[in-house]
Amino acid sequence: MTDVDMLIDGEAVSQVPATDRGLHYGDGLFETIAVLDGQPVLWPEHHARLVDGCARLGLPAPAADILEAEIGALSRGHARAVVKVVVTRGSGGRGYAPPPEPVPMRLVARYPWPEYPTEWLEQGVRVRTCRTRLGCNPALAGIKHLNRLEHVLARAEWDDPDIAEGLMCDSAGNVIEGTMSNVFCVHGGVLRTPQLSRCGVAGIMRAQLLQFAEAAGVVVEQTDLSLAAIAGADEVLLCNSLIGAWRVRELDGRSLAPGPVAQALAERLRARWPL
């Protein structure tokens, strides 16, 4: 077991150049990965999203094998860990103009596993809706970029530790995601989740749930969903790479009954990865 919890461009340091474009512009991407016994869960999917994000932002993606080795080195000896990978366009360029040949900065950091109350997993979570909206920009939709002020402001709206998550809407009032999760709901057996063409993060666990549902013969729709549509659903579910899936048992103070679809998906997911 090593004491090092961070590698920057492969070196065991804990500072980055103050000229980094990640700091100045949020010019980069990140991945938050569950690592179980040294194995990054859904690693090919995380790396693929990172590669896609790098292509969208026009910066070279770090090689999978380098990242894999660094994640392994940092998480060795930890039964469960969170590893965050940050890739920025590095330093340089004049103002906003990116350097013609960027030298990306790569940060891999291990964090303690988040200890959420066990009843959140077993009995579901209480959720609120946030006032802070998500701006729409198809150029940035889907990817996990470093411009996250909207999420910070939304998460700052509550400090009640019994509220697990806050839902965020876009400016038109469509529910897009939670501050740290994707959202699903069930109407009459049909599983629906917000389509993310204008904003939102296309979560790795979201894609898994969609696959699981389709494999189980559940009808799935990626569509626009109003807050009323979510609030009036038979079941609501949140997911991300660390929590797996949580059933929503209360939304803005209103109780939601447990239901079979969310339950089955959450169990299927838990059977696959003991998050």
Next chain:
Amino acid sequence: MTDVDMLIDGEAVSQVPATDRGLHYGDGLFETIAVLDGQPVLWPEHHARLVDGCARLGLPAPAADILEAEIGALSRGHARAVVKVVVTRGSGGRGYAPPPEPVPMRLVARYPWPEYPTEWLEQGVRVRTCRTRLGCNPALAGIKHLNRLEHVLARAEWDDPDIAEGLMCDSAGNVIEGTMSNVFCVHGGVLRTPQLSRCGVAGIMRAQLLQFAEAAGVVVEQTDLSLAAIAGADEVLLCNSLIGAWRVRELDGRSLAPGPVAQALAERLRARWPL
């Protein structure tokens, strides 16, 4: 004259903690300030905008006298310099949730004066329109926060060194600003500039130009302006804290004739500050 070109929390270092929320979320603000003979131009205005931005993001603002001393120390011996001030929410907090009592990080850095071609000032500039749109979010509109990926992507759209600036529209097609400047246009003697309630940066020089124009008896409007409205204007003008004001002589390949209003404002501004 000192060799130090950067102070981080008052210390002459060039790295920041890799845990800084500015890097991870763009959770902070910045100011770009012209410093002439050690005097930051429009300093009270820059500091006021920074204080406003800190209030909007819910983080403590650095004291004016500390920043002033640091700007002075860095720019001593330089006839003209650019100083950038970055303030972030510092490190800490769990995920997006801000720490209850943030310890902000303060970065003050001196950069060389940008050497734009002199004919840009004298004869005007060539400007294009960018495909990259600005997402709308009133919660972030006006302030100079660190979520600047849209501006990076817009600025990456061209590398012709003869194009001085690119105009950015919001998702509805209203022109909002240039990638690094605010925009004004003149229609029949009326000076118009985009209103910035949904997105865009409320520039310090923009406010000065508005004041100058009003003092000179020019009718001024802050309003929604389509690209067609800008393209069909009698005069178009760009401004920021470093360039002062540039007349636009060509927009997307179409020539714009010089005109009296832009000319008078640019000269008034140049007489006040020899940028």
